[in-house]
Amino acid sequence: MNLTAKDIIQDLELVRTKSPLVHNITNYVVMNSTANALLAIGASPVMAHAMDEVEDMVAIASALVINIGTLSETWVAAMGKAAAAAGRRNIPIVYDPVGVGATPYRTRVFRRLIETAWPTVIRGNASEIIASAGDFSATKGVDSAAAAESALASAQWLSGQHDCVVCVSGETDYVVDHDAIVMVRNGHPLMPRVTGLGCTATALCGAFAAVQPDPFRATVSAMAVMGIAGEIAAERSAGPGSMQVNFLDALFQLTDKEIGKRLKIS
16 A cells, blocks of 8 residues: 555544544553543543443444553453444454563453454554564563564564554554555654653554544554654653653644655655
8 A cells, every 4th residue: 555645634634523532441651641642633532441331432432442551350341341342333443452471461361352352453562562473572561672673473463363454663663454564664762751652652543543444544644643743742842741742732733744744654
């Protein structure tokens, strides 16, 4: 697929005009930042994990994002219930396998979830994607100890096994759909210094998948917008603190001109 700046701009405009409701079951660390990022991009976030309401919330959502960063048995049960409901309704499901491979429990939970309802998109760092495919040697807590390109074979296996798009985040982001691979080279070294920006990328994938029926294109668009906003924010920032604020502003203010000027995909 030969995506252009025009495609990315069109997808961003869809998010802004349709304001899709994105249901997030995510972790304590990032709830505020991911909700604010979704609002800044033009989507409507909801953070709901109560067992008694997740099915009802899925029923009115345009996408479901499941992030396993802070696990407990009740949250795992809610994730499974929401995923099953989304699967029945053919609502896009975006999974973030935070820290998979770091502990056996975390790995078991993620594998059980993606068998409960198959992913539309899986987005993680290289170590998480490698561990999700069965090699547990490269995970360091919730951070990556592996370069993104080292996870390509694992990403292709996961994509084929679950008929989904897999995004490997890193200095270069790789978006994989079976044998198709797009590299997104936007971004800035300051981004990994801000907690939750990876989780934010997953949430943005949910927003774009909610309005763009091709999940491969949706994921490329999300990662390109994420990276470009990160570049703009870093140029205005003195460090991680101001980066957080400037990133939200960059998402909110992102223009067609900036996308056309900065986009680096191949």
